[in-house]
Amino acid sequence: MRVLIARCAVDYSGRLDAHLEPATRLIMVKADGSVLIHADGGSYKPLNWMSAPCTCEVRPAEGEESAAGIREIWDVRSDRSDDRLVISLYGVTEDFSHPFGPEPGLVKDGVEAHLQELLAGQIHLLGAGVTLLRREYPTPIGPVDIMALDTDGTHLAVEIKRRGEIDGVEQLTRYLEYLNRDRSLQAVRGIFAAREIKPQARVLAEDRGIECLILDYDAMRGFDNPEDRLF
Known part of the structure; x- marks a missing residue:
């Protein structure tokens, strides 16, 4: 899993359109390619996300994007639909990756x-x-x-x-x-x-x-x- 703490803006288009103004957030990129954006609150639910299978293309900011203080653009597209998640990164405080290994799965008690x-x-x-x-x-x-x-x-x-x-x-x-x-x-x-x-x-x-x-x-x-x- 890759984890970033970054100042970012997020635009989502698909079944509905949504926009997140620039703010410091947690970005998670899971091993299956899923991308999730979390705020410092709101329990377990992300502010926005793109489920796997999806494809993420990363490019440096250009022109007006760069002039607005954006350093990098993540263009995340669903492989099964027209859903699209665009993450504009203004600055990264932390960026690290850690392999989790195989997941044994949840064993429920009292089922x-x-x-x-x-x-x-x-x-x-x-x-x-x-x-x-x-x-x-x-x-x-x-x-x-x-x-x-x-x-x-x-x-x-x-x-x-x-x-x-x-x-x-x-x-x-x-x-x-x-x-x-x-x-x-x-x-x-x-x-x-x-x-x-x-x-x-x-x-x-x-x-x-x-x-x-x-x-x-x-x-x-x-x-x-x-x-x-x-x-």
Whole structure:
């Protein structure tokens, strides 16, 4: 990655036109060719950018450009569209490059696969006497995360999400409609389980007779013992 701290002006043309007046900014050029311009603020979002694949041509300022104090022009063009990013450099304070090497990628903790594995091993969280029948229970419209059986012989179809939203309730509703037409199964009841369930999703689920279950990820991993809490 190449990183510059420079006084620059930026002009963008493409789906819309935008202009940044001269100011000191951070310019990042990534290994894939992406160019990003950041201000000292605004969190992670750049002021403007050009995504790869793109081509950058650099030339010295000429004529009126040079007279206006510009030293160098970067002309960055998208390889897939007419989008264009022109960076006019007035002065560079820092300019350095550093190889990062291969990126192993982000490993998310507490995703649906982890929650499914933990809930299958702690199936009692669905109720006393509940037994696990199968994870990834197959149906023609997709696998149900967990299929279990309660003491009354009712099958429990469990849909697990990290964050429970309306789409997840709709997904479980489709599974229940299909499963309840299967004569090999007795009554099938739905449970919508997530670390967090949005209020609208909870209202919809309960209106459809679907139980909502909040999963305490830390407690399920044994990192949080409720008996040790002061409050």
